[in-house]
Amino acid sequence: MAAPESRKPFKVVEICAGAGGQALGLMQAGFTHELAIELDPTAADTLRLNLRAKYGSALKQDSASAEAKIVDGVITGDVAAPAVWEAAYNANVAMSGDFDLLAGGVPCPPFSVAGKQLGAEDERDLFAWAVQQCDVLKPSALLLENVRGLSMPRFAGYRQNILDRLIEMKYVAEWRLLHASDFGVPQLRPRFVLVALKEEFAPYFHWPEPQGEPPTVGETLRELMGARGWEGVDAWVEKANDIAPTVVGGSKKHGGADLGPTRAKRAWAQLGVDAMGIANEAPGPGADFKDAPGPKLTTEMVQLLQGWKPGEWQFTGLKTSRYRQVGNAFPPPVAKAVGLAIRSALLKEGEPVDRDVDAAHDPIYRALRNADDFVTAAQIARATGLELEAHELERRISLLSKDFNIEIRTNKSGAAAFKINGFKAFVGQADHVRHDLFSQNKSKIS
Structure with a gap:
């Protein structure tokens, strides 16, 4: 007898998977991993360790191409490299239309x-490429998360291009800024999340609702902070009576692990935390911190602040690598909440709602894109209904020119006219500058 539809195992392919924050959340939401792809070898080892513990012999057989191989369901390598997908095809995974969800946390630095904020001109930018894979792999749903910076006016045209491309591919997409603290995580951590579903499933998607107040840093870390008998733990818990600022994992371009820039360090200090580094262990008896606001956190403590429960995920590598894996992760409780919402939509549960399939993030980009030729300021105003001062239109065009090739010329009447001649982002072009820049900077990309 077939399993009820509500128990159907939904399959996910995860790209830029990191150490598995999103992976764990999606597992908890009922998704089964067909494949995970990650560039960093140590993070990939962490994924393998945990996927093997979760799936055991159910993992796909190891498979290789000329330059990449699947080991325990994970490929280590550049997700945009053809060899990576050749290995996937050899293993009969990630086949077009054969899985339910394409998910990932593509690199954040292009938008941070x-x-x-180089956006499309940053060799690390894979957001547009990931969206383009919907046309190749044809999953029922897409989930991508990134930093808050992508939600800002600087990237309005970029976002509009993404939405319009998804509409062309018959997906309905929506962006939402989610705060980890709304999902039980004792940390602010805003993440800008894109969810897209095929048209038949989109009416059933509802963004997850906030789940109440999260615990404080002190409440979360009391047991670990006092594990070695530090007498000051109760007073410290009382001081650490708020949620944490956003944990910053950092990148390979910078030094060792710490808890963020100057502003974040001040916020940590108010909670009684020394943010200048990561400790090897909790404070012991007699520990005092006369020259610091309090103890440093261990990587295990930061795991709890990111939403992992004790012992549910194991990390490989040395301290700095482990911290970066933890600090750069999508908090599992947030991934679970979004994953459950996507799963519910794929099951067509609940009441369907009409979704806005034509949301406008940047009407000026739309006016330029829809024009067959050069358009003047007056023509843009008529197309958009916006009456912009010359300097404001110039500013908006300047922002667009960071991600798109904009040609400007003066017409016969002396008015400036504008035309979009292409998107600068990498979406798979064999001759894109991304290939050379990525090869040159690979060791620093995280």
């Missing part, structure tokens, strides 16, 4: 306010 802590960086240069």
Whole structure:
């Protein structure tokens, strides 16, 4: 007798999987991994260790191509490299239309306010490429998460291009800024999340609702902080009476592990935490911190602040690598909440709702994209209904030119006219500059 539809095992292929924060959340939401792909070898080892513990002999057989191989369901390598997908096809995984969800946490630096926000011009940018895979792999749903910076006006045109491309591929997509603290995680951690579903499933998707107040840092870490008999733990718990600022995993371009930039360090100090590094162990008897606001956290403590429960995920590598794996993760409780919402939509549970399939993030980009030729400011105003001052239109065009090739010329009447001649982002082009830049900087990419 067939299993009820509600118990159907939904299959996920995860790209840029990191050490598995999203993987664990999706497992808990009822998804089974067909394949995970990760560039960093140590994070990939962490994935293998935990997927093997979860799936055991049910994992796909190891398979190899000329330059990549699957070991325990994980491929270590550049997700955009043809050899990676050749290995997947050899193992009969990630076949077009043969799995339910394509998910990933593609690199954040192209959009981070802590960086240069190069967007489509950053060789690490894989967001547009990941979206393009819906046309190749044809999953029923897509889940991508990134930093809050992608939600800002700087990337309005980029977001509009993504939405419009998904519409062309017959998906209905929506962005949402989610805060980890709304899902029981004792940390602010805003993440900008894109969910897209095929048209037949989209009416059944509902964003997860907040789940109440999270515990404080002190409540979360009391047991670990006092594990070695530190007498000051009760007073410290009382001081650490709020949620944490966003944990920052950092990148290979910077030094050792710490808890973030200056502003974050001040917030940690108010909670009685020394954010200047990561400790090897909890404080012991007699420990005092006269020259610091309090004890440093261990990697195990940061795991709890990211939403992992004690002992449910094992990390490989040395301390700095383990911390970066933890700090860069998508918190499992948030991934679980979104995963459950996607699963419910794929089962067509609940009441369907009409979704806005034509959301406008950047009407100026739309006006330029829809034009057959150069358009003037007056034509843009008529197309968008926006009456923009010349300097504001110039600013908006300047923002668009960071991610798109914009041609500007002066027409016969002396007015400037504009035309979009292409998206700068990598979406799989064999001649894209990304290939050379990625090869040159691979050791620093995280």
